[in-house]
Amino acid sequence: MRIIYREDQEAREHVVLDPAAMFADKSEGRDRSTEPDILRNDFQRDRDKILHTKSFRRLSHKTQVFLAAEGDHFRTRLTHTLEVAQIARTIARALGLNEDLTEAISLGHDLGHTPFGHTGEEALARSIARHRGMSPDDPRVHLLYQHNVQSLRVVEVIENGGKGLNLTPEVRDGIVNHTGDLRAESMEGRIVATADRIAYVNHDIDDAIRAGILCESDLPASTHRVLGPDHSSRIERLVFDMVSTSADAGEIAMSPAVWDAMMELRRFLFERVYYAPVVVAEVGKATRLIDCLFDYYVSHMDDVPEEYRAISGGDDLRAVTDYIAGMTDRYAKTQFHSLFSPSSIGF
Template sequence: MEITTIKKFWEKWEAQTLSPLATLSTKSRGRERPENECELRNCFQRDRDRIIHSKSFRRLKHKSQVFLSPEGDHYRTRLTHTLEVSQISRTIARGLRLNEDLTEAISLGHDLGHTPFGHAGEEALQEIRPGGFKHNEQSLRVVEFIERDGKGLNLTWEVRDGILRHSKTRDLNMEKVSKENLPHTLEGQVVRWSDMIAYVNHDIDDAIRAGVITQCDLPQDCLEILGETHRERINRMVKDVILNSVDNSSVTMSAPVRNATQKLRNFLFETVYFGEYQKVEREKAKRLIKELYQFFLENLKVLEKEYRINLYYQDVNLIVCDFISGMTDRYAMAIYRKYFIPFSWPQEGMGKEIN
């Protein structure tokens, strides 16, 4: 059997098996720069592979999710969050007979532009950079321009659209969200919900592990609808999305589950994300990011040395933002120590003799 025959088999399987509302790989809007097709993989599989092999994807393992530079082995990082989103997305996509390859590619790429120190880093860049900062827009910039030394990954239109439009407002009611802010594919909408399902549940898990909240602190009326345990809540949310989205032109939750999820999410914002426990460390992280940003703006030769990029004919604020948003937590702290913290003098007698 020829390799191309295998690909054609799966393309035929897509057309015969997936929902009429699914995005077929053979119907993709394509890439900005035309390429020869792979003999084995469809276009969305190639996008997934390019993302996994990218430098920005590898750096996610050292970027904070909620707790800044956590010392424990079991706290989520931006990478493990991404993998959980991918798993949930594939489950929902399969339940709805949508394209799993597309949902997986969007899931794996959705947070590539996230800053060090989680949302604290995002807030710092939002406040200091002219024009602000949004991690979903930066994720798109990563795959379109930054990766491969400025060439980008040249992903399909559907994956780029899903990455750009994955972020949610504080209100989860999809009817209140304008269509222009929603992903154009149902697969992208699946990722949008899966991102929220993942972080609401794993952030509760991490916050309880850290001692920031206890199980008893969680809103009881939400638990009665969604479940008492991590497993029960994810199962309830995922099933609800599938049952309420089958053969629909949008992906959504039922009102009771959506409202309970909304309340649980608001609880996390008030007690964990912006709670007193995190406040001091968040401010430290924001100050570090802002000082690095201002330092590189005022010392372009240092920036050019560290980032190894040609600064001519480019928006310097944008380049500084690219550099800092791409940092891991530990690299940001190392760069800060390098340029802001004095080195210790060697022990007496260890230095060069002065005559």
């Protein structure tokens, strides 16, 4: 048995990967130079750095969709992240792209999510707007807090005692450009952006069925015809279509019919799940909790941990935002209960 050193792995990439892949030994390099690792290439090191962060561990106690879900089988931000990594690695391997880079981006893409899912993200943006004197109807409010931008801040600034993780630019680019209409520079980053959609559309359906909000037969018949009759069939169809379409196109893509079916399911989720009474009932509570915590800490900056004040550059709103964004659901509730009457919000 022989040792496969970093140099061996880097050389092997040039043999087995597609020319369109991002090669570890061709990275643009870190902001702060470091000695190469004996066994791991730069993308493997980035993956491991992310895995060992406090922010990554906290994902296990951050909501995906169901804020007050009972039972052990509902997704959290951590299980969502792991499902994204699995789907993205499958696609990257099938296309001959860099699995290590794909995995590193996947594991880091949601580090900036707030407690209470997208509800917390929206509440935090509105709290920032209110303290800046902006109207809540201002179309720029949603730009004040974006989880992908905060994910980048986590790895560049917040972690490692304010020094950041010193990740490669390829990983950072994939993290910040994984959502909406943003487009990562690398093929691997573009895979993660679509794998994220594949994962949440399917597992949110699965969780909604578990919660009794939906049954499989409620899903649009047109999506069953295109994607298949159940959870496993849908993921298999979406992944294979993405692989085959991308291979033919020379770009990360899905066929129009399959993409449209996935987007139809996404719209269906907004109508039937994300705004379902059982979800909406908890949204108001979570929003008030975030509002109360934000107002309190802005007025009591000494209660904000020094580590966040030190990296804020004197911007109190920035320090409070970083602190609350990093909270888990249960820690945010604990802080609320320690500061205010628990009966005032009902959590």
